[in-house]
Amino acid sequence: MAEEMNNELEGMKDLQVNDIVTGKVTKVEEKQAFVDAGYKVDGIVPISELSSLHVEKVSDVVNTGDELDLKVIKIEDDELVLSVRGARAEKAWDELKATFEAGTPIEAEVAEVVKGGLVVDVGVRGFIPASLVERHFVEDFSDYKGQTVTLKIVELDAEENKLILSRRAVLDEEADEKKKQVLENLTIGDTVKGSVQRLTDFGAFVDVGGVDGLVHISQMAHHRVESPGEIVKEGEEIEVKILAVDADKERISLSIKDTLPGPWTTIEGQFQPGDVIDGQVKRLVSFGAFVEVAPGVEGLVHISQIANRHIGTPGEVLEEGQAVQAKILDISPSEQRISLSIRELEEKETSDHKVQREYEAPEEDHSGFSLGDMIGDQLKKYRND
Template sequence: MLPADNYQTLQETANRKEVLKAEEPKETESAGNWNPSSAEPLEDLAEAVAETEMPAGPAEEGAPPEMPSMAELLEKEFDLWQPKRGEIRKGIIVSISADGAVVDVGLKREAIVPASDLDRLGPDGRAALHEGQEVYVAVLRPSDREGNLVVSISKAREEEDWIRAQEDLESGRLLELAPVEANRGGLVVQYGKIRGFVPTSQLMYFPRRFSQAQKMERLQQLVEAQEPVPLKVIEVDRRRKRLILSQRQAWWEWKEQRKRALLESLQIGQEVEGTVTSLRDFGAFVDLGGADGLIHVSELSWQRVDHPKEVLKVGQKVRAKVVSLDRDRMRIGLSLKQMEPEPWERIRDLYTEGQLVEGVVTRVAEFGAFVRLPEGIEGLIHVSELADITPERPQDLVSEGDLLLLRVIRIEPERRRIGLSLRQVTEEEWAQWAASYKAEGAEDEDLE
């Protein structure tokens, strides 16, 4: 683009040529009899332009001046632009001295940081600055008396949190911030020097059916927990000092990241702590801090468990052992029962052949009845050991839930079997045992 004064010069030259042409004798010319010699040569136009006032250059006197290059014209036009007061720009420190600092902000001229502004950073802040460092600066004066662009590092640092928030909004960066306050509308979090807000509509596991009292109770729990919440910036308004964040938009990405990181750090056999988040027929899910592990129903206890609710409840804190890891499928297997010694490993210390024990019938089959003993070990009363006369159907003698007095007749730790007998309990032993229960029942009635 040519400067405006060059365009004006060319226009004046063109007008002068029109006047000269008007003063010449008029001749009728057509395309067929046009004579090139009668037309003004193009060199005349160039000479006329040269006679006008053009910028002086290094050429010799009398020689036509050179036209500005496109780069020079663009540079001149670019330099005409001035930053606005209060604008924040990123730059690189060129030099630092007792008089201040010089910062390259991408313009033709460099920006000046006064020494007084550096003093506001404090001794540590000023000492931390160095040449080549990337910093934010705020425009104080687009041009002082000497034409310098005056900027402030200290002022920009006051706005850095807003700049960072805007960058986080644009990049979608995942944040983890702890709530510092709760109000009727949501949570307040500290984002640097800025206070951000997370509306209840942007919180996970916050049902709409909650009453206002339930909402406040839940919000207060999050504040008192003092645990970081995964968040993303969804709105930044510096003018209104408005910073809005969302847990919903961050949740699944955060869960994925935490689970991958946790899977990489875990080892089989490692003990972990977590919170029960849900119960299913097949097991219990435990939150290990961003990633869920599964305790299969068979790993809940050494005793028989039909449903996880018999052992656990949602919200309960548990300590479990990692028993399986599938990093490709991102699955973590946990065990609760392996936190305790396996009863079969000390079966000989617990029971001896001929010993009388109590047990509860857990299942009745055609070949006998399974009984759970106090230590969680399950034994079998074979149908032949139910009575002196073998019944056709074991269900005719015992039922699920019956409490029985039994005699241990066989222990096989290697096969994890323990044989029990109802038939080999004498009538006298049975009567004494039954009487002890009646006595305990009478004592309970007296206490009531």
């Protein structure tokens, strides 16, 4: 009998705080479990030491007969307090540290949705802040509970029992890999479909297979565009041509204009030499004025064809934005060239006025008297006198 007591005492001396032991559950109560860990008395596992997560009832986590790895957190002659959570954390922190250093992801089931994010159990309590759950804003996280998610460790501190995880980091890496593949497969000159993501003053960003490319405002149409909103709207599906790809800087230049028929093609057959057409002065240069006669189509009025008098510069007669009429002297859509004249219309107008004056009947005198009548009357009066 004395020998058995000595063995128990020796066993008691062998157990120290922070030791990891194996025990079998002998009894389950609502707020604690009893475990035979080879000590002279059964060890107690409080409900708070069963898991890194909140536990309602002990029976939700363990049953009689279960074998558990446990950490000694308190030991006295007649009391032994053990922790399942502590034993799991001891092993988990080492594994998590190795995972963190390697940069490899882990998988975990979302155990709780709390204010500010999500909670998982990976041997220790891990927290995923709301801003690190998705790449976009999420208002309600309730659907995430029970989901298994892939995560990256962004902060780890075993001493502070702190583990911050990110699902967004995994999604960002996936998006970057997809972007890289898309950039490698894009070919300059190809026409692809895309979705307009956002508009700016200088153009529109279009998603082409997961990568945003820029359609500069100068590439939106064949005619001058004041605002990208004139041509496209956010969310619209469009066709674009790939102008340039810079995989290193992740930049793609796109064009809507190059997917559309050229303006010179569309006007072919519409205009003939001798036609008088309306236009708008777009540019003034030293040798004349360029007048837009159709969207994206400009003709030249040479300085000698601007007025029926000598002028030093086109700006003496015309200004940019001015609406004018001009006569087509020559047109060649294949060469994208139209020669125009404003002077000929002025000369024609002057000639027409001259002809009108020459053929205009003299104004009649409707007074009812002529000079002969008046003199004749006076002569008659004189003779009678």
